Amino acid sequence: MGKRWSNRIALGVLWACGLITVAALGAVIVYVFVRGIGQITPEFIFTKPHGVNAEGGIGPTIWATLYVTGLSMVIVTPIAVLAAVYLAEYAVQGRLVNAIRFAADTLASVPSIVMGLFGFAFFVEAMGFKFSVLSGALALSFLMLPIVMRATEEAIRAVPKYIRWGSYGLGASKWQTVSRIVLPAALPRILTGIILAMGRAVGETAVVIFTMGQAIYLPLSPLDPGRSMTVHLYTLAMEGINMDAAYGTALLLMVMVLFFNLSARWLAARNRRLR
Amino acid sequence: MTSVPAVATAHEALTGNPRFSVRGLEFYYGDFHALTGITIDVRENSVTAFIGPSGCGKSTFLRCLNRMNDLIPGTRVEGKITLDGADIYGPGVDPVDLRRRVGMIFQQPNPFPMSIYDNVAFGPRLHGVSKKSELDEIVENALVRANLWKEVKDIMGRGGLTLSGGQQQRLCIARVLAVQPDVLLMDEPCSAIDPTSVQKVEDLMAELKSSVTIIIVTHNMQQAARVSDETAFFLQERQGEAAELIEFGRTAEIFTSPRDRRTEDYITGRFG
Numbered sequence: 001m002g003k004r005w006s007n008r009i010a011l012g013v014l015w016a017c018g019l020i021t022v023a024a025l026g027a028v029i030v031y032v033f034v035r036g037i038g039q040i041t042p043e044f045i046f047t048k049p050h051g052v053n054a055e056g057g058i059g060p061t062i063w064a065t066l067y068v069t070g071l072s073m074v075i076v077t078p079i080a081v082l083a084a085v086y087l088a089e090y091a092v093q094g095r096l097v098n099a100i101r102f103a104a105d106t107l108a109s110v111p112s113i114v115m116g117l118f119g120f121a122f123f124v125e126a127m128g129f130k131f132s133v134l135s136g137a138l139a140l141s142f143l144m145l146p147i148v149m150r151a152t153e154e155a156i157r158a159v160p161k162y163i164r165w166g167s168y169g170l171g172a173s174k175w176q177t178v179s180r181i182v183l184p185a186a187l188p189r190i191l192t193g194i195i196l197a198m199g200r201a202v203g204e205t206a207v208v209i210f211t212m213g214q215a216i217y218l219p220l221s222p223l224d225p226g227r228s229m230t231v232h233l234y235t236l237a238m239e240g241i242n243m244d245a246a247y248g249t250a251l252l253l254m255v256m257v258l259f260f261n262l263s264a265r266w267l268a269a270r271n272r273r274l275r
Numbered sequence: 276m277t278s279v280p281a282v283a284t285a286h287e288a289l290t291g292n293p294r295f296s297v298r299g300l301e302f303y304y305g306d307f308h309a310l311t312g313i314t315i316d317v318r319e320n321s322v323t324a325f326i327g328p329s330g331c332g333k334s335t336f337l338r339c340l341n342r343m344n345d346l347i348p349g350t351r352v353e354g355k356i357t358l359d360g361a362d363i364y365g366p367g368v369d370p371v372d373l374r375r376r377v378g379m380i381f382q383q384p385n386p387f388p389m390s391i392y393d394n395v396a397f398g399p400r401l402h403g404v405s406k407k408s409e410l411d412e413i414v415e416n417a418l419v420r421a422n423l424w425k426e427v428k429d430i431m432g433r434g435g436l437t438l439s440g441g442q443q444q445r446l447c448i449a450r451v452l453a454v455q456p457d458v459l460l461m462d463e464p465c466s467a468i469d470p471t472s473v474q475k476v477e478d479l480m481a482e483l484k485s486s487v488t489i490i491i492v493t494h495n496m497q498q499a500a501r502v503s504d505e506t507a508f509f510l511q512e513r514q515g516e517a518a519e520l521i522e523f524g525r526t527a528e529i530f531t532s533p534r535d536r537r538t539e540d541y542i543t544g545r546f547g
Contacts, residue, residue: 092348166385166447168346170398170454171375180397185388 032250039248049216049232054242058249060218064133064226065256067219068212069201071137076144077194081183084152089178101150108146115142116210124211131213134222139211140204144197151193155186192264199260203253205230229253292359294319294458294488295340300354301517302332302339304347309335311517313354315507319457322480322489324503324526326496328541331509332518333492337460340490341377342370358458375402378451382463384443386435386450391427394435394446398454413453421449422479441472448479452487459483461491465498477502496542500530508538 047057083100091097119139129135159182167177183190208228214235219226227235229249236246293316302310310332317323325333335344342363344350356363363373375398386394395414396404404410414431418424423445427438435446444464451459461480465473480489480502493499499506506529511518522529522538533539 160385162381162383162385163387165343165346165379165381166387166450167397168343169341169374169379169381170401170451171371171373172401173371176401180401181387 029254032247032254035244036247036249036251039244040251044245044248045252048218049245052241054236054245058229058232058245058252060216061227061229061232061249062252064212064217064219065202065228065230067226068133068136068140068208068228069198071133071222072140072144072201073194073198075137076141076148076197079141080145080148081152081190084149084156085178085183087149088153088156089174089182101153104146104149107142108150110142111206112143112204113206113210115139116207118142119207120210129223131211131215131225132223133212133219133226136208136212136226136228137222139207140201143204143207144201147197147200148190148193151196152186152190155189155193156182158189159185188267188270192267195260195264195267199257199264202260203230203257204228205234209234229256292319293317294359295490296355296357296360298355300336300339300352300356302335302344302353303351305349307515308517310339311519313520315520315523317458317488317490318505319488320484320486321504322484322491322502324499324506325490325492325509326494326499326506326541327509327518327521328511329494330518331511333507333509334462335518336509337462337490337492340458341374341379341460343374343379345370375454376456377458377460378454378456380444380447380451380459380461380464383467384440384447386438386443386446388434388436390432391435391438391446392431395449395453398450402454417449417453420452420483421445422475422482423449439469439472441468441475444468444472444476445479448476452483456487458488458490461489463492463494466494473498496530500526506530508533508535508541510537510541512537 044057045062046059048060049058050056087097087100091100116139119135119142123129123135123138124131127135129138163181163185164177167181172180205228209231212228212231213225214227214231215225216227216232217225230253233246233249233253236242236249295315295317297313297315297317300310300313301308302313313336325337327333338344339352339356340358340363344352352364358373358377362368387397389397392414395417396410399410399413404413415424415428418427423442426442427433427446435443438446444467448459448464465476468476477498480491483489484504491499491502503526505524506526507523508521508529509518510521522533522535524534529538530542533542
């Protein structure tokens with residue numbers, strides 16, 4: 001077999017593998033889109049499910065999803081950002097910092113069902129928050145914390161040294177330099193991390209089923225229970241009561257996650273252009 | 276004979292008060308002894324150039340003067356540096372206050388990622404100026420002194436990073452001038468900008484020295500000869516040894532009749 005042929009075959013295999021990757025994504029999107037698009041009406045988005053087969057809309061589940069995601073973001077962001085500032089700017093680099101970083105990475109890889117179980121034991125029962133948006137948000141924040149923290153740390157480290165020197169050279173203290181120069185310069189990348197983490201939280205099922213419950217309810221207070229879109233989808237599909245609504249929910253869920261991911265990409269790209 | 280009075284006047288100007296007095300300075304990066312036995316007086320309202328081959332410790336020494344080296348873990352200073360008679364490494368001296376008085380310009384122009392106005396207003400805001408009219412005046416003054424006002428007065432809201440390299444360097448100079456420093460440390464300020472801008476920055480130094488004491492580190496001997504009143508030659512004789520101040524004196528003398536053989540070798544391009 002000549003060089004030319006082996007070259008062609010290698011190219012063909014590479015091309016096929018690439019195609020499979022795209023096709024896998026395409027298949028999921030197309031399938032869910034075809035099965036779900038018929039469901040998407042204003043009524044589906046804004047009204048409550050009713051009847052034994054959960055006809056009608058999924059409004060409360062969309063709200064519960066956004067609520068719990070938003071609340072966990074509010075909880076996570078200050079902690080994650082300040083922890084990252086400490087790690088990147090203040091901590092003496094060494095064993096302890098590496099241990100914190102390792103802990104964060106491990107936290108990120110804990111199976112979400114385990115995190116759900118922990119959330120149930122700790123927030124729902126021990127802390128007495130019951131099945132609630134608050135319990136859900138706290139458990140989700142365990143999941144988001146490492147993502148936002150590591151993204152922020154990378155963002156802070158990416159701010160050039162000589163920009164900090166400029167600030168110190170003007171008689172700025174360390175905190176003034178961090179808060180007025182470093183964090184604003186790192187902001188786009190921090191936001192990218194937060195948005196990616198929110199996308200992850202929106203799609204999370206195991207954690208919220210254990211902590212926010214399954215009751216279809218329009219939660220207003222953080223102590224109200226609720227059913228997220230993912231849990232709604234799971235229930236509908238597992239009990240086979242309303243597959244159409246399940247696919248409609250799946251489609252909306254994908255649109256939301258896609259929206260978060262595209263926003264993150266757009267922010268990252270815009271940031272690159274500005275530099 | 277006609278040149279005698281001129282020399283005498285120049286000499287008188289150079290015997291003005293020392294701004295910085297350095298006595299027996301030793302500097303260490305961890306275990307590495309980087310500078311040894313540095314003793315020098317930097318006079319007010321003059322331009323002093325630090326020259327020498329790369330790695331000779333001239334930038335390290337410059338950063339001792341505003342305690343920027345404090346930011347590098349494991350560095351240590353021995354000996355004494357006084358600014359207007361006060362020990363800058365003495366107890367109770369806050370390096371943050373020191374750096375307001377001793378401004379610094381870096382090799383790489385480093386505007387903050389914010390507007391031209393905010394860049395210049397950064398220092399004054401840091402030190403408590405918040406009134407708009409007051410800030411406006413400080414910003415304009417600083418930009419005028421840095422010879423940048425005409426070029427940017429209509430685009431103050433534009434990002435500092437959109438300016439050309441040479442303009443960015445003058446913006447950084449304006450930013451430092453806005454906090455009214457007594458001394459301006461310039462660490463190879465012209466090595467990353469184009470020749471026209473170099474000319475502007477050099478002109479600027481000549482204008483500024485009546486109000487600010489300037490110390491410039493440069494690897495460009497012609498530049499040192501053009502801009503400075505006094506020149507200090509640093510040299511690390513052998514790899515791994517501490518660098519020393521070899522010779523210090525009036526620039527004209529250093530460049531025409533150096534007393535030390537090593538200075539002469541460097542000036543005439545025999546090494547470095």
